[in-house]
Amino acid sequence: MNLKTTLLVTNALSILLFFIFLFISYIRMFLSSEVLVLLTFITLLAGAISFVTHLLLINPLLKAVKGVSSEAKRIAEGEFDVEVRETGPKEIQELAKNFNTMSSRVKEMIDDVKESERLKTELIANVSHDLRTPVASIRSHVEALIDQILTDEKTREQYLSTIKQESVKLSELLEEVLQLSQLERGSVPFHPERTKVDELLVSVLSSFERMAEKKGIEFVVQIDEREDSILIVPQQIHRVLSNLIENAIRYSNNGRTITIIVEDSGRATIFRVTDEGEGIPFEEQKNIFDRFYRVEKSRNQAYGGSGLGLAICKEFVTLHGGEIGVKSVKGWGSEFWFTIPKE
Incomplete structure (x- = not known):
């Protein structure tokens, strides 16, 4: 028995019981037959009007319930972009509103699952691609050494050096994948400590002295005198x-300048790294911190790393409660910045 039939039968039974009680009361009053017939007719007419009125009033309710049922069926069939009209009595409107909220959340969850699957597939594809080149290089060089086709000692040393370099690339890629995975799972320890800003920058810049000298690049460092020390996890911000x-x-390009600025904004410490390179196209900037995203689409290692570096940077900065971003104009260089909130 459906809801409409149940409501109508319930109403009919209540009217019938009411009519029986009234009829018994009429008889007990010892009324004349003419008056008894008239009262009975009036009672039946009132009952019929009540039944029809009840039928008309429950139609909007039933329509609203059917709407919720219909959309719920669509969700069960795998369609999650559904919405119920919020009409009818107040309770039904609240039901429709809650249903729409639930539907929206379910859709978001399904979209998140699909996005996660897409990223997983993309991760496997990108890692496979980035692993293929160094593995192939190592294999070809090892085979050449095993086959003893190299008679020149200098060439032999070059082959060994290439194997070492490619091994380092493999190790760095795997370390980045592992580190990003730990960050996204929230399993990276976070124990901040008070750190001197100048000592942090000296430690970072000293590791790039030879790389900068090869290209004739000069570092310019500006530190706000108010920024003596900050509360960070040194290894992560390093x-x-x-x-x-x-x-x-x-x-x-060779002979350019890279500027590193540390300033106090009141509520946060801002780090800025500005170069004089080619810049980043505007349409690429919004995706620059996505994992495996590279402006250079061929994934040629000569033009950059794995595409995980900036994604890891974003995770570390977010872990500190800060923000990271980029300002760039094509042909005029780029400024990468991030913030570390005060205590």
């Missing part, structure tokens, strides 16, 4: 600065 400075060197 990694962020190292990545930004390494990218600035890689994409700068």
